[in-house]
Amino acid sequence: MNGAHYEQQYLDLLRQVWDHGDERRDRTGVGTRSLFGPTMRFDLSDDRIPLLTTKRVAWKTATREMLWFLSGSTNIRGLVEQGVHIWTDWPLDTYNRATREALDRDAFEARILADDAFAARWGELGPVYGKQWVDWPVYEPVEGGLYRKADRGIDQIAALVTSLRTNPTSRRHIFTGWNVAELDRMALPPCHMTYQYHVADGKLSGMLWQRSCDLGLGFAFNAFSAALLIRMLAQQCDLAPGELVWSCGDAHVYLNHAHLVEEQLTRTPRGEPRLTIARRPETIFDYAIGDFAVTGYDPHAHIAAPVAV
Template sequence: MPDSVHYELQYLDLMRRIWSEGDERVDRTGVGTRSLFGETMRFSLADDAIPLLTTKRVYWKTALRELLWFLTGNTNIRPLVAQGVRIWTDWPLERYRRESGEAISAAEFEARILADEDFAATWGDLGPVYGHQWVDWPRYEPVEGGLYRRAARGHNQIAALVEGLRNSPGSRRHIFTGWNVADLDRMALPPCHMTYQFHVRSDGGLSCLLFQRSCDLGLGFAFNIFEAALLTRMIAQQCDLHARELVWTGGDVHLYLNHADLVEAQLGRVPGGAPKLRILRRAETIFDYRFEDFEVEHYAPQAHIPAPVAV
């Protein structure tokens, strides 16, 4: 995209096309969507650029905490709730209400998660979602009698990716995914941002292509694109490369029918500014970064636009 064209305009154009031309469909949540299939956007990551949306406030600190949580392999909401991150609460809360019959509020549920470790273990786990697949993909090893048992440690796709980029940058196999078919029915939500592929240019430029099978353009996308860019920057630093570009491809890209107020408000705004992401410390490994290692500068978004989450 030319430097003179703001990176966010392609996002707003896609939002406009979905709202005016999208196929209206009944979806899993029952809310209904308008969607287009097979869309692509490109975002420069050069010179510390970060694709934060400016036509509404994106709570990038929450997104940062989520990405760092993914990299731990943890699948329980307890450490997120302890940091004030509530973006994953709705799924275990819905399960608890359904299975227990108790009409508990989200605040009461989160208080129990924090206060009672056993309650959190039973009701706060999301199943083998993103982080588990990223760093602990199940492996099986042979035992006597022609049988197999699950290995104590799974395959760490992120560690393998970093090693591969360092030792064989020209490979076309720099990929990790969360789409483990055998585990899908045990996940609170199958991975939406599911497959990442990385490419190294001869000048050391690292690019990432993210394939997202399902994209809630009104709410989820802002976090998805920020976290993919952030992860690319972290990997580039660990591999002595420089981040170049993030290519985003969406399968079913949709807007929920109850997001009309969000769509109309956001399409009425003009993007501006060029935020930067600074990594303040090179961690020993990709898994050792801390929240305080990151800083966003020159981010002056317009007001937050509230909208309901479809569960």
């Protein structure tokens, strides 16, 4: 393998943020060190995928989350049924604050699975990512100069696939989750918020712009998921994968992740994992977890760190 390992740019950014970032208090009360405006590029040709190797990344969990986004679901029950816990902390915190109970995650998730009414009430995250991606709300005029919400909104993902297929040189291959009117109803406003795509020489490249990125925990999922989506779109549109361009507004490390940073920066990236897709389903909404496989992945051990809610 020629040149620097693809992961080195991430490690360099992690070190830069930790050593030189502006230290600030944040929404969670934990505190961060932050830099503004970094960009990284990852080659996706020959099945390459930007999985971090300096710690183990649960890529199947990230894949299940992406499929959940594409389903339009906004309730954690579908994730919990698959053993995915990454969205549970937000509704659990809401429940414990509202009821003054002190349920732990396991007890809360058990009730989500066992009780339909409880899941509908407490497992809901509001109109987060998937809702905006495939059902952006539309309002129709009615009598008296008023408007009502239409039964079905705009499917940005389906429109994107059509646009890539029929007008590949367009500069409007974009979708976003940043619906200003609904931010206050979301458990967490979208961090990976805007995606844009570019076709050249039969290759599909994608840019992800994040308003905010937790480099210690979130980045590993964000980069993999964005690359995964490029691969799925490319397959659906008869294109080869090009590259992922990752760009961020506030790139930060939480102050209670010092152990993670210090340990990860002692490790050397290794290997070059590949992602393969076993079949091409009828639409981008019909992929299943069994369609994806990662080979050549030999990461260092997982590094545990708390999530700031």
